[in-house]
Amino acid sequence: MDPAPAKRSSWLNDQRVRGLAYQILLLALIAALVWGGIYNAVVNMRARGIPMGFGFWNDVAGFDINLHLINYSNLSTYGRAFWVGLLNTLLIGVICIPLATLLGFVIGVARLSPNWLLSRFALVYTSIMRNTPLLLLLLFWYNAVLKSLPGPRQSISIDDVVFLNNRGVYLPMPIARHSAVWFLGAVLTAIVVAIGFRVWARRRQDRTGAQMPTALVAAALIVGLPALVIAAAGAPFGFDIARLSGFNLKGGVQIIPEMAALVFGLVTFTAAFIAEIVRAGVLAVPFGQSEAAGALGLHHALSMRLVVIPQAMRLITPPLTSQYLNIVKNSSLAVFIGYPDLVQIFAGTVLNQTQATVQVMAITMAVYLVISLAVAAALNAFNARYAMKGQ
């Protein structure tokens, strides 16, 4: 005999129905908000005469930009101004990321040093930088330091090669000479030979067990070969050094004070965070690992190279990438000191002039989103490949 069928409770109590209902409610709410927002926006934009299309992209911009990596004048379009701003943002990223990484690793290693004084110095540095607003640092560098430099006629000079004044930092500009080709060729050859040597040495070690000092050989090659070229053919680069001409310095590479301040500020600020990441990564490798390596007879340098650092790098890479992203996002503080980055040019000047608020903000945010998501995807691919299996 069949057991009595279970009493059918109301379908309202079915978990799936409820779930569906909640979701429909949520979607309806979001749809209502979005629709309401768009409706209001259209009404308001019509009332204030704000353009609703992307026609402004091809209008003449009418303003100058004091740093442009591609051709730009005040007769260029707003669209062109966008590209100038984007390139300037990327330029900051390209310059600051390697510098901050270098400084960050140095300070991180100092933090780990067995010398108590050195470790405390590094601690003081990271504590100050991590508890000071980035904007304050930027304002300090820009207003208190760079803008307070003397005028071009009284420039501060380092070795008469680098000049500092309130128009910027002037570095010597390398100009290629005849032997430049040979020089570059020598550098490339040195690199190729060094890599080849390393591969050959590794194979030889696999075969016979004998080790070769690949690092020293590589260093000798990369320094020695180009040095030979210089000795034989003369200096490959001349340097165009800035000279005073009238009221200004001419020649050399001029780094505008806005950029100098942004780079100094971003690099010193982010390096403190990178230092802590490096320190945390190395400390997270269990002490037993270096003990086991030592117990096997590996001396300190080998133990670091083969056991500790490979593990530490896997722990360091994700937060390090996050800091790189922060550099790109924080470069938007350029708007406070007038560096012409994407936000300052596009979401600032262009938005003010065209009043095409929605379009400009959407494009600007989309750019940063694309960068963020691309980096996140790359990081996921990296983790999938290199994360330690079984962890």
Add this chain to the structure above:
Amino acid sequence: MDALAYVRKAPEPEEAPPLLSSGALAWARTNLFSSIGSTLVTLGCVALIAYLLPQLAAWATTRAIWSASDGAACRQHQDGACWAFVVAKWDYLRFGSYPVNERWRVDVTEAIGAALIIWLLWINAPRRVWGAFVFFVVYPILALILLRGSSWLGLPSVDTQRWGGIFVSLLTAVVGIVFSLPLGVLLALGRRSPLPAVRLASVVFIEFVRGVPFITILFMANNLLPLFVPETWAPDRLLRPLAGIIIFSAAYMAEEVRGGLQSLGRGQYEAAMALGLKYAPMTGLIILPQALTLVLPGIVNNFIGLFMDTTLISIVGATDFLEAMNNAIKDPVWAGPTIMVTGYVFAGIFYFIFCFGMARYSAHIERVRAKGRM
């Protein structure tokens, strides 16, 4: 001791360690002079300190001008800080242009807020749930009335454009936390929801906000908010950056809380479900209290970051502490090269003390929790 069998007759006496292996000398040997390189580094550092420290100390104390009525004295003695400037501008730095007679209202609001925060963060305080209710629900309304003014209570209205200085920085940060924490909790729960639409909406919100610079959120709030609401609502000029701060902070808060929820483990959920608790009571009574306590240090760190991020609201016309300092520096009465440096150094010290202090507290909570007392 080559015998196979051995039985101890008398215990070994305890001895003091040899001189060089413990105490101050031993410490110095291992930590400062353990190798040639280390010794050189130590000497270098000592030389640096010996050179810099007296200079900095003198700049800040013995050579500084402590009181003056204008910038003349500071222009004359440019080798020291101009603390007189800070003293003279202190009221402006604290209140902005808030009317002088009404400044007591700001003081009262700050005092109540401080008391509530101490109540909430003090681990062993009684009835913290009540404290949470007062802080998150009652206090915002109270503060709004006190600060903005209300004709019913005879408090003259003060336009938000006149608010400025430390008070605005604190206000922005606290408002940010008060509203972004509940919003962040909702987003975190949403991100872990089994319902795909809810999860998608949460993820999109969080990743969008975290992927763009804070300034763009502020611009968006400042410029787009008036467009997307009816003309008549006319959102207040301080409200817009506040909205931006809340949105921004909520996304990061959501990730913190999500971390806490994840580390809680399935056991708690399963125990609660086995007892027959439905989603709301389970989450509210069992899961959230534990998860939030777990990530309390992370939340405090978020608060520190938020406090430093409030410096950015000046780009949309609000006057926070740093902007107030910038304005103060421009006063022609106090013009002089040391004024700017003094102002920035003072601002730096202010932020450092506040943030570092909160960071130490956060580390303290971590230590207490690690000992298993929480």
Add this chain to the structure above:
Amino acid sequence: MSSALADDDRGGDAAIRFIGVHKWYGSFHVLRNISLTVARGERIVVCGPSGSGKSTLIRCVNRLEEHQRGSIVVDGVELTDDIKRIDEVRREVGMVFQNFNLFPHLTILENCTLAPIWVRKMPRRDADELATELLARVRIVDQAHKYPGQLSGGQQQRAAIARALCMTPKIMLFDEPTSSLDPEMVKEVLDTMTALAREGMTMIVVTHEMGFARQVADRVVFMDGGEIVEMNAPLPFFQYPQHKRTKLFLSQILHMHH
């Protein structure tokens, strides 16, 4: 610390000699006047309550810990601050840790071949052969290409033993090798250690596994409070303990054992 011994006090037939060894952690006197000689091929089990200094003792043998007074001579080489001597000793002494300490970023095979390649400068093929042979001896050769995180605790510890053996050490140190293992995996590791002992390896084992001590040890050493309290061959040690502290310890530990 420079050597204070005359030449004929070192070496001889002893694998390890402790002579008047003292160690302090800060002001805590953790090893008190330890004098002990371990002959070649001898198997010593060290036991004692926690904090007795037994782990510290064996960690001094390969200089993972430093002693402040007295001397330790391992395989004829005295342990001082001289790095060359420390490296020499570490090549001939293998160690197995309580939490295995396998290198998680390398496969089991790579864990085993790392030191032979980089310290003994073996060609890779020879190292691979040696490692495979030793992994087969400890019966996990089919796990050779897996990563440590993918193995069970017992398998990981056996891999750690194989890794230490790949350096063909003269002496093996075991620091509580089964204390981190689930009960059902303790036997496989103890069996591996027993087989090793049968082949004549000089071993010092810090452990609570008294069954292993009875079966394998030539001598059992009981430490308490930083000093050696009693030592004897296993039978007399367990049947007729003399010192009252030994009796107390054995009564506490034996009632919970097989």
